[in-house]
Amino acid sequence: MSAVFNFTFVPWFRAVAPYIHMHRGKTFVVGLTGEAIAAGKLANIATDLALIQSMGVKIVLVHGFRPQVNEQLRVKGYEPRYAQGHRITDEAALDAAQEAAGQLRYEIEAAFSQGLPNTPMAGSKVRVISGNFITARPMGIIDGVDFKHTGVVRKVDTAGISHSLDTGALVLISPFGFSPTGEAFNLAMEEVATSVAIALQADKLIFLTEKPGIRVHPTEPESDDNPIDTEIPLAEAQALLSRLPPPELPNDVGFYLRHCVSACLHGVERSHILPFAVDGSLLLEVYVHDGIGTMVVDEKLESLREATHDDVGGILQLIEPFEKDGTLVKRSRTEIERDIENYTIVEHDGVIFACAALYPYPEAKTAEMAALTVSPQSQGQGDGEKILKRIEQRARAIGLQSIFVLTTRTMHWFIKRGFQPVDPEWLPEARKRKYNWDRKSQVLVKKL
Structure with a gap:
């Protein structure tokens, strides 16, 4: 064989x-x-x-x-x-x-x-x-x-x-x-x-x-x-x-x-x-x-929906452990409040179990999916995939042709779901200026 x-x-x-x-x-x-x-x-x-x-x-x-x-x-x-x-x-x-x-x-x-x-x-x-x-x-x-x-x-x-x-x-x-x-x-x-x-x-x-x-x-x-x-x-x-x-x-x-x-x-x-x-x-x-x-x-x-200002505290509580261990880049309450309309969440019984944010770059026909997080309590139950699907829908609805992620630890999860690795030079100019070259995040892209 x-x-x-x-x-x-x-x-x-x-x-x-x-x-x-x-x-x-x-x-x-x-x-x-x-x-x-x-x-x-x-x-x-x-x-x-x-x-x-x-x-x-x-x-x-x-x-x-x-x-x-x-x-x-x-x-x-x-x-x-x-x-x-x-x-x-x-x-x-x-x-x-x-x-x-x-x-x-x-x-x-x-x-x-x-x-x-x-x-x-x-x-x-x-x-x-x-x-x-x-x-x-x-x-x-x-x-x-x-x-x-x-x-x-x-x-x-x-x-x-x-x-x-x-x-x-x-x-x-x-x-x-x-x-x-x-x-x-x-x-x-x-x-x-x-x-x-x-x-x-x-x-x-x-x-x-x-x-x-x-x-x-x-x-x-x-x-x-x-x-x-x-x-x-x-x-x-x-x-x-x-x-x-x-x-x-x-x-x-x-x-x-x-x-x-x-x-x-x-x-x-x-x-x-x-x-x-x-x-x-x-x-x-x-x-x-x-x-x-x-x-x-x-x-x-499935309680899958776009986030509101009432969800800021729950999102912070969800992502904090992943920020501490370096999986996610740290985000302040002010940043999340400012960008709350970009977030999609999965909620069960009033508790947020997963979230992600969509940041469009319309001039490049693409968008970044950031802060994708699934609670350890619900990992393996499909919440990450539900969030990904909804983010893809939101991107298509505004006429985008792809979404991309930056990750240091979960590359294989994204590759299994249709993402392909690219050089950081691929990034839209506005995002490239904010890229942290010391962190060495892998850039992955998925065509819609």
Whole structure:
């Protein structure tokens, strides 16, 4: 085995390990669009879901079948009909949906049965359980449009799904629901996945979609290296939805976002929009710091916010031990009071457990992240990463292209999170004049 491989594999595995521990025992609901299956992505997605399940995650997979139903209809000489973003499910469309669902269930179960040697699923035994977990009711007539056999979720069989997950099985749900009298209704995959995630109080709702993600703060296309926001606070996602027209097509910005917001509002802490076109996007989002798609996060539970003048004392108390041991440069109360609007904090029960400040250099399209501090009581719980994410969001929102840090002791923490070392001469002129050459701080930069 080559030394180069060892050099890259060991730090990579160490970086991934905390996320493996973090997600063990958690429940993920994954919404898989029919477009992903039509594009030939099912085999790799099944492999990745099997790997995630093998690391202790409970998985509910809800599949869509929009293109497959449309194909069945056209083969039979019918055109698909939609109104207000929903399919009008007449008798022909209901028959096509039932045929498509049966075929897709067969294909998905077959994909999870491939324990071939020399593949990532070698020796795996993924048991798939599906069933009538969804009770539905008719959508009815809306604005004069009769949606016929199109329905909405009335109830989720939480006990049945939880029991199946507890046996170690992957639960597969088709976008169908049944009334108490046995009538079948065609449902939207997105609504089913969201309803299941809320009912289970899942840890994540993940949509594998045609979209690469969402952009809240667009910048000039020519200079925009990152077309999406990797993390959007719930409040910002709600504000974006309020500015958009009602979404009708999957490519509309709000189509999946509204379901992510609904899930977060009802107790699902994190919801994700991922591109199925990127191979391994599930693994990249779940086990890599920056992820690959957009995550909507409910921050009320995390108490992540910008600082106010009432927080000055708590910030001083937090950073003082790190100033004494030389990890941080000493800052006076006057300096912190003057710059308090630059600070972001994590607070639990009235106590500040983490902080950082953002000092922009607009002329250089960059900003310094300074005074990043995490209390020893909460180190290893992700507070540093929450602060970093928020600082990145603040920098993007004002049109900056990078952030940089100066550090003497925590270089490796930043490198694991996408920072690259540069020569101090890289610093903006205004910051270079204040650089302490005796302290010999390492300068690290991260592109946004």
